[in-house]
Amino acid sequence: MVTRGQARPTLRDVAERAGVSVSTASLVFSGKGPVAVATGDRVRAAATELGFTGPNPLASSLRQGRSGAIGVLVEGRLRMAFRDPFAIAVLDGLAEVLETVPTGMLLIGQPSGSGESVVPQLAPLALDAVVFSLCGPGENPAVEHLAARGVPMFSTGVPGDRRITQVRIDERAAGIAIAEHVRSLGHRRVAHVAMPMLPTSTAGPVPDAEVRPGEANVPSVGRLLGFRDVFGADAAAVQTGDGSSFEGGRIAGRSLLDVPERERPTAIVTQSDVIAAGVIVAAEELGLRVPDDLSVTGFDGVDLPWLPHRITTMDQQGREKGRILGTLVRKRLDGTRPRSVTQPVQLRVGTTTAPPA
Amino acid sequence: MVTRGQARPTLRDVAERAGVSVSTASLVFSGKGPVAVATGDRVRAAATELGFTGPNPLASSLRQGRSGAIGVLVEGRLRMAFRDPFAIAVLDGLAEVLETVPTGMLLIGQPSGSGESVVPQLAPLALDAVVFSLCGPGENPAVEHLAARGVPMFSTGVPGDRRITQVRIDERAAGIAIAEHVRSLGHRRVAHVAMPMLPTSTAGPVPDAEVRPGEANVPSVGRLLGFRDVFGADAAAVQTGDGSSFEGGRIAGRSLLDVPERERPTAIVTQSDVIAAGVIVAAEELGLRVPDDLSVTGFDGVDLPWLPHRITTMDQQGREKGRILGTLVRKRLDGTRPRSVTQPVQLRVGTTTAPPA
DNA sequence: GTTTCGAGTCGAATCGATTCGAAACCCTCG
DNA sequence: CGAGGGTTTCGAATCGATTCGACTCGAAAC
Incomplete structure (x- = not known):
């Protein structure tokens, strides 16, 4: 066995210890392909003994071309964006759906007026999609960059680019x-x-x-x-x-x-x-x-x-809007190309309106 | 030139087009190592022509062993956690520091009482560190998993595990x-x-x-x-x-x-x-x-x-606390091993206290 | 007894970069 | 003219998995 010092064990170490090939070990963890029960048990045992916690996410992501993270672009300081309960409701619904994929949400702050500075921040991030849910109107340099990278984009109305799949209202x-x-x-x-x-x-x-x-x-x-x-x-x-x-x-x-x-x-x-x-x-x-x-x-x-x-x-049912957004993202990651949708809104009369005195 | 259909251009394509080796092209984009000005220009020109938007983040991350994302564990639904302005202030300060690294914050929802279910959600995510800033007291199964993976952990008090670097108050x-x-x-x-x-x-x-x-x-x-x-x-x-x-x-x-x-x-x-x-x-x-x-x-x-x-x-100056947290994370990623710190708090008398009637 | 089939396993190619030591090159100096 | 030195460039190894086609082997079919 190749000793690898302090380093974290890899799939190869596990395979070696279990006496199988790396490919077989991979099949055990991914669950694809047929593996004899005894083999599976041996591999899992070896993993436990070595303290192997599962395939390295980076390597796995590279191979599969998917990072398991979608970006959420936040304009202005987080504190400001999160002061808006509607935005949070959307995010909450989005999270609800993405949890099932599973996919995480990567928050990307875009100090307002910072212009292009978001691009260098975005460039080194591996993202399967991006959601503009906390952004204001106007052009956004991130759109151009992401379009060039081929990252699918979604939003709840702004920015209103044709390349962005929208969940909007009238x-x-x-x-x-x-x-x-x-x-x-x-x-x-x-x-x-x-x-x-x-x-x-x-x-x-x-x-x-x-x-x-x-x-x-x-x-x-x-x-x-x-x-x-x-x-x-x-x-x-x-x-x-x-x-x-x-x-x-x-x-x-x-x-x-x-x-x-x-x-x-x-x-x-x-x-x-x-x-x-x-x-x-x-x-x-x-x-x-x-x-x-x-x-x-x-x-x-x-x-x-x-x-x-x-x-x-x-x-506007923010949570539901977020869920729909999440569903669109999921469909897109599954390979289909969902179209923008328009959601209904409903008047809800409360206690703050009455005929004039 | 190898035609690669619709696929996104890679560093290799750019290098080929510019007539240099892949390694040289890499140096141009990473900025490390000496490159003749003329060569650099040629490579950049080739990149523009091919619509190359920079090295693939996944590949780059794999090689460097760093994903550029830290996890933020959120207990309970996002909506609930984000209703707490203190938590948001901490997050805001954290974001402020991480932006400069640059590193993104990956939100990981952990529906309360869900116990182990957070681990399968965490396992496929590549994280350089994890911050528990929106969590309640009590054991957290995520701690064990992350410790086994060797992911550095930080928090503002809870959970109170020895393996977690803390920014706390008395x-x-x-x-x-x-x-x-x-x-x-x-x-x-x-x-x-x-x-x-x-x-x-x-x-x-x-x-x-x-x-x-x-x-x-x-x-x-x-x-x-x-x-x-x-x-x-x-x-x-x-x-x-x-x-x-x-x-x-x-x-x-x-x-x-x-x-x-x-x-x-x-x-x-x-x-x-x-x-x-x-x-x-x-x-x-x-x-x-x-x-x-x-x-x-x-x-x-x-x-x-x-x-x-x-x-x-x-x-408690949440924003400052978040900034300190961010600084600790950054130091850790730079290779040092920061110790937990205790922050001072200050009484601020407002308009809601007075002697009893 | 040979052929067919499918379950199980494996080797090798691949994803797209980074990095290090070696090679190539161009000067300058002795 | 060759040695020495600095600057660029390059080839190959590596990061750690996934995946596909090929291979083995025992059982069923003929």
Whole structure:
């Protein structure tokens, strides 16, 4: 027997000890191909004696051309991305499906505005697929790189590249649906709080130039367009500077509500539940009661246990969306080429909307 | 030139096209060893022409014995683990350091109570190290497996295995410090809300049998012991059924506060800020004002923007803790063998504690 | 008694890089 | 003109498995 010092035992060591060839030992561990019971037992015994914990994952991956990991691209600092409960719900559903493959999720942080710097970070990673689930709108240099590598890509809407398989919703229709609900309650002075139209957008009123009707697949744009379809292009619309965040919602809410009463909207339609929560808190800080003095709607349908309201929202079922994403990934790894799908969303009326006073 | 159909170009293809040997081409991409400028340019040009995006990560990893990924073990569903802002802060700090290596973080979900099932999930993954940062107390079958594989392990306190390099705090001393603060304000009837002592613990009063003084490194146990050092073993102590959660805190808070006034504690010391938030909301739901009618303390020092209080807490600086963890991992990968470290914590007085009425 | 068949095992090629020692090359100096 | 020295380049071994075709052998079929 070749002594290999301190080194970890390899399949060869095990095979030698069991008195079989490496190929047979391999068959024992992979379970493919026929192996006599006695042989199998001998190999397993040898493995135990040597402290062999299974075939080296790297070698196995190289041969099979599969790493068992898919990348999850996270834009901005982890802390920020994970503050969004919807994103987490998607990830949770995704994990649920991938566990069964089994495949791990490799988190890849992409400090926002860092541009190309994600590519060198991505290049040395072996990934079977990549999911963009925590990314904002706009071009992403990672797309080009991954496409060239032939890594299958998936996302929940952004970036909206043709090479990416999508699990999306009809953003504009959803925007219309929830606006219709507010309108049907009798509200006429209604404002909108959006997520940023572009990665470079800053907090404040939405500049017309940033709203490109062709980009209706981008959540922030599509939902705003839907809102405007119902309430017109003149209705006040502001955007947060940092995506779907409580603080962003609070600031936007304060700016819309801290005005003379006759100018104040009687309802605010927002683009996420977390933003809605911020608006609600801002309203309460100004002494307004929700929904008596102000109706507020959210988007996503996430669970905010600390908020003493059930937000009226468009339920996107993040977990389910993640599961579907996972299924698409799995199918792709199995060799088929799944197509993008559009998921339904549903209006869920809560305790934050009522007819105007 | 060997035609290789649709397949992705390899280093060999590039070398052939550039008229150099594979080894030289390798040197060009890895940057090691001297290469004439002209040769380098020729190789890079060939790479561009062929659409070669860099050496195959799997092959490169196999040769170097390094995968560029560290595992992050997450106990329970992702959704639950990520609800804890402290855990996320740690992860964020960790990511910050690992980005510079560069190394990715591979999330590995370990549905709680699933026992051994994590091992088959772990076995096919190539990991350079593993961090247990989102795990509860108790034995973990993964530890044994990883130790056998020789994968370096790190954690922030649990599990408390000798083979794991730790970044911990003195839980008991911290428990004493914050209890002292409450006591020094004049509180005498004080209750405690703990995280579960054991993975199998259920919500409700903490059974004495579950508090093993030898386990003072386990956060829930150490903090409770510290609390008892100050207020005695008779002081009421309940635990949540689900770790550091808002709902757990709210339920525990209600059970402690919804009693006749003379039995009601004038202060509640909790083991996490999120739990404290739950207790505060429970108190307010019962018509109690914080801190006038009830003082509440947390632990961790995380940011809860939606809570209209600044919680009095022990600041553990999760992000910094994550950074330190990352530094230890990096050192280990560089070949040194770092030792466990103990971090200081600091009392941060907020707006949720005051002398009793 | 030969042929056929299938279960079980094995050898060799392969996945795509990295790395080390040796070879080739071009100068410069004695 | 040959030795010495530095810079580039190259061939071959290696990382640790998987996989495919070929081979062996005993039992069943004819």
